[in-house]
Every structure is written in structure tokens, then in C-alpha cells.
Amino acid sequence: MSIDISPRLLRYFLAVAEELHFGRAATRLYIAQPSLSHQIRKLEETLRTPLFTRTSRQVQLTAAGRTLAREAPKALAALEQAIQLTRLADSGIATTIRLGYTPVTGFDTLTTLLDALREDHPDLLIDPREFYSAEIPERLRTGDLDIGLALSPQPVDGVAGEILREEPVSALLSLRHPLADTPRIPVTALRGQTLLLFPRHLAPTYYDSIVAAFHEAGFAPEICAFDDPPVYAMLARLAGGREIGLAPASFAEHAAKTGTGIILREIVDPPILAELSVLWPTNDPSPAITSVLATARRSAEHNKWLRNPAT
Template sequence: MDISPRVLRYFVAVAEELHFGRAATRLYISQPSLSHQIRKLEETLGTPLFVRSSRRVQLTAAGRTLVREAPKALTALEQAVQLTRLAGSGIATTIRLGYTPVANFDTLTVLLDALQEDHPDFTIDAREVFSAEIPERICAGDLDIGLALSPQPIDGVGGEILREEPVSALLSTRHRLAAAPAIPLTALRDETLLLFPRRLAPTYYDGIVAACHEAGFSPEICAFEAPPVNAMLARLSSGREVGLAPASFAEHAAKASTRVTLRDVVDPSIVAELSVLWPANDPSPAIASVLATARRCAERNGWLRSPLT
């Protein structure tokens, strides 16, 4: 059955005016042409839509049904056209953003606020995902953008560092080092370090281990699974371990417990690098727009030691 949107619009105009002359004027076509189009529509449907007389035009039962349904069909068609054009231009209505738990506080909040300001037409579907999983999920098409802690390179995924920050120590207020204004890495020689499991952020984990080796000792490490903040605080409250985490994450974690305090770690070689990732072969303007906003956030908030190029 071939019924064009144009003919449906003609029908709606006549149904609203209940007068072929006025409807024709409104549609900027001749009345005979309009009448012909409506007759063809009735023939196609196999039922009259109007009762015509010399004095007035009335809708039939079938006409009343179509006048309810035609606007719905036209609206659905217009939405389909708009979504298709947006998809073709690369401007997606939804951006699926995967973020590592350590970005859940300062970085993610700032980025989401900036995206709302720059692109109020975007819907951001933000999902917490461990860093090691983000590149693979981007490759699989499950994510459009990722925020990952020191991610490992993977074919098909583009990336650049969005934020560089020192690693801070979280420890019980009863810990022997709690009174120190800052903690040298060498002071942690005899401590058990609480870290994310290596499989969740291998490069970050290996960087801390390498820094400890450089400082002259092999660290004793206890990994915790999840959820990151609650698990870390519960363990640290006992006073037997020292947690190491990116400074922004550690700061927010320390505020969540009166039994845990935050101290700087004095070792410039330990740097937590949060990267933004995207599908390398995706030319979507939507993804490019999100990346541009992320870069502006980095520059505006001084997240990088060196500006992005």
C-alpha cells in the first residue's frame, strides 16, 4: 500500500478544516487537485473518509480513525528522518561513556558538566567499568568514549592522556605515619600496600611496583576487588595497610571516613595517568565533539603537566 506523507498531510488539513476550499488555500494547491488526491487516498484504503454535500463536509467513521492515527504516523516519520540524518552526520543522540572508578569523583563530574554545557542535545550514558576492560569494550562497539587509568594500547582504539596527577597515601588516623606532613616512598618499605588488582589497571600497578624497586625495596601488596571506595576504607580503618591511589580519588575517599587520613607521597616518579579513549576508526563528529570538550576541561582545570596538542 503506497500512501505518501504528503497525501496524509492533505487529509489532515481537510479533516481539520472540514472544507476543501479552505484546506486547499492552506496547502497552497488548487481545490480540484486536493479533491483528486483525497479520492485516490480513499480508493487506496478502500473506504470513504468524508461525507461530502453541497453544504458541508463530514468525517466518516474511517475518517475519524485516520485523523487520530495520521498525526502519529507523520510524527514517527519525522523522528525517523531526523535520527537518520543525525546518524548520517555523526551527531548521535546518546554517547556511551565508560569510566574507571577512580574517575568517578572530580574528573567525571567536571566532564559531564562541561558536556551538558557544550552539548545539551547529547544524552550521556555513563557506566562504571574497570580500566582494563574499557579498550576492549570500545573495540566491541559497547562504548563510544572511555576514561581509563593508565590503559594498555590496543589496535583500533585511539587515546591520549587527559589528566596527570600524583599518587597519594590513604591510611588510618592511628597509623604510625599519620602524623607525617608527607610520606617518602622509602617509608613504606615495611608496609603492606593496598592497591587495585593488577588485572584491573596493569600499567598503573606496574608503575607503582617499579617505583618501589627504584626506591630499593620490593613492596608487599594486598589487592582489593570492589567496590573501590568502600573496600579500601574498610581495610584501611584497621590501621595495618596503606592505600595508594590517584590524588583526586584519594582526596574524596578520605573525606568519606573520619578514621582515614590523606598524605602526599614524596616520589615524583609515581604519576597516575587518566586517559580518554575512543574508536580510532570512527569519524563521528559526535565523538570528536566529546573529545574537544574533554580537552578543554583538561586545559581549563590544569589537569596536564604539558598542554594537549
């Protein structure tokens, strides 16, 4: 059975519960005492239980009244929060945005975007969650995420996206590797080298684009994929000095700083590009999501993330 109780009735009740005096509570609420007494009786009738014991000398809470005095503030606070979040969501200023990102975006793109969001929308709450690129579109489709940053994502119905960042794929190698003294490594120089790459199932389109670049250069690459956490697995393997890691430049720069004796080298002739997209659900995105997208686009323009930005 549903019970319809207005927030006003709860506030009247709490005033009496705090004052334990109908006259003082009525003065506090700026209403007549008979009217307040009538409203409290109406509340008791609705709940079908007395909330106060009344005598000529005092007013006391019943067991039911003490329970309501404990729970009513929680109900009013929850209602107030719901109203506030609804208004803020309509304005696009404040709500919680669940942002999915990939390991390769967490060291530069994500931190830059979060800084920009704090500047543009200080009241916006961001909940960053790390996933692999292949997972993010589906999580957006099912409502698990609100915004995503994914590497060359595959199309999914109900999810829109646009390229946010284009950057070269770089080579990571040990100072002991024979190619360490080559500042710019041609693609053909990687023939016969063992190349470390994130497993295909984590970012299929990205993986395939890299393989295609080698085939266009006239040879099939020797790729060794790994399922361990990307940064640490790659650095541990590279320390041996015989393999070369492939990763987007911003991720590779972080990895090179993290690993002792690991250096970064540019891949050329031709360069291989990695494309990072921002994704969002197409089912009527909220003003808050629209605001995040606007900030993401501004960040891309300000940091020159796109090589050939749309005009």
C-alpha cells in the same frame, strides 16, 4: 510488501481527519479541494482500504482511518526527529554521546568535563555509564560507547586515545596509622606495609605501573586487592588503622573527605603517577565526538591536568 507513502500525504490526511471536511482542510492546506480529494484517494489506493466514508452531508473516519489518525502523528514525529538529529550530528552540536568512565574518574574529572560540555555544547546529550578501565576500550570497539575515560588503558585495534590527565598516586590511611604523622611518605617507607589497591584485572597497566615503581625502589610491595566497590571497600578496610590505600590523588581526596578518620598523604621519592586517557573509536568519529574531544582537551589545559602538555 513495502508501501511508499510521503510525509506530505500523511499531513493531507491528518488535515481532513481533523476537519472532517474537505473544503476546510483544503483551505487550511492552501490547495484546491479537487487536488486534496485526489491525494486522499491516492493514499487510500496505496493502502488498499478506505479511510473516510463520504456523503453529501458529512465526512467520517473509517476504522482504518481512525487507526491511521492515531499512528500517523507518531510516524511524522519520528521522521522529524531523525531529520533534526541528522542535521545536528552533522554540525557536531547535538546528539547523544555514550560516555564510559571509571569509578576513579567520577568524582572530579568527569564532573569537570560534564560542566565544560554543558558550557560548550548545551544541546549535547551525555549518557554517562560507569565501567572499569579494562572494559572501556572493548566497548568502544564494539560500538557500545562513543567516548571513554580510562586509567592507563591497554591498546585495542580500532580505538584511539591520548593522555588527558596525569596525577600522583596518593596514600590513604587512618589517623591511627603509624605513618599518619608523615606529611610526605617516601616509597621506601611503604616497605612491609599492607597496601590496598584495585584488583589488577580492573586496570592491568595501572596496577603494573605501581608494582613496577616499588620494584625500582628495591622491594616487592605487599598488595591486598579487593573486588568490592572501590570507595566503600577501601574506607572500611582503612578504618582498621593497619593498611594503606593507594589511589589517584583526585579519587583519594574524595575518599578522604568521605571517610571519618581517613587522611590523604603524598607519596614521594619518587612520586608514582597515574595516567587517565580519553578514548574514542577510530572508524570515522562523528563531529559530535570531535567536539567532545575538543572540550576535553580544553578542560585539560584549563585545569592543568597534564604535567608536560604537548606544545
